[in-house]
Amino acid sequence: NAGVTQTPKFRVLKTGQSMTLLCAQDMNHEYMYWYRQDPGMGLRLIHYSVGEGTTAKGEVPDGYNVSRLKKQNFLLGLESAAPSQTSVYFCATLMGGGNEQFFGPGTRLTVL
Amino acid sequence: EDQVTQSPEALRLQEGESSSLNCSYTVSGLRGLFWYRQDPGKGPEFLFTLYSAGEEKEKERLKATLTKKESFLHITAPKPEDSATYLCAASDTGFQKLVFGTGTRLLVSP
Numbered sequence: 001n002a003g004v005t006q007t008p009k010f011r012v013l014k015t016g017q018s019m020t021l022l023c024a025q026d027m028n029h030e031y032m033y034w035y036r037q038d039p040g041m042g043l044r045l046i047h048y049s050v051g052e053g054t055t056a057k058g059e060v061p062d063g064y065n066v067s068r069l070k071k072q073n074f075l076l077g078l079e080s081a082a083p084s085q086t087s088v089y090f091c092a093t094l095m096g097g098g099n100e101q102f103f104g105p106g107t108r109l110t111v112l
Numbered sequence: 113e114d115q116v117t118q119s120p121e122a123l124r125l126q127e128g129e130s131s132s133l134n135c136s137y138t139v140s141g142l143r144g145l146f147w148y149r150q151d152p153g154k155g156p157e158f159l160f161t162l163y164s165a166g167e168e169k170e171k172e173r174l175k176a177t178l179t180k181k182e183s184f185l186h187i188t189a190p191k192p193e194d195s196a197t198y199l200c201a202a203s204d205t206g207f208q209k210l211v212f213g214t215g216t217r218l219l220v221s222p
Binding site for chain 1: 116144146153154155156157158161199201207208209210211212213214215
């Protein structure tokens, strides 16, 4: 079992470019989350999903969109990247009724 | 607004020197207090969940405790492999929308 995987691992964008980060899980977990981690700020929740076809806003959703068309995948999109979106992005999953979020290895994104 | 504050920001210990990390929280209707460990370049790894004041959980050299306003992560006789950043998080909803603190960076020297 791969657990939680994130694609890509690293990416450099220019301001205004768009991209999609993919989170995939093989644990059949209902809940999925996207966080960003910045120095001195800690992990902050961007968007989350409580099941296939559902999404909801977290603490810092502006500038991001998400989709969960399949239970095993959670996509995070940046339509027009800004330097303020330079960060490390983590995906996490949670089994319904569980208490342990499983985190992926992260995607390091730099926006120039 | 829910808030989680961790102290100290960084802690340097000698191998075998016990200490505690602090996590204070302001969350209305706490549903769970979580501790995670994060190694450099990796995602956080779950350690403990605490649900109510007075609860304690242990795992090897780590012990987490919870009061109505704070949680402590006690590290007994630490080893160099315990070096990592320890993250505290709280949730007030059933969907486990976590609010994280900024972490304590622990370095244990041999």
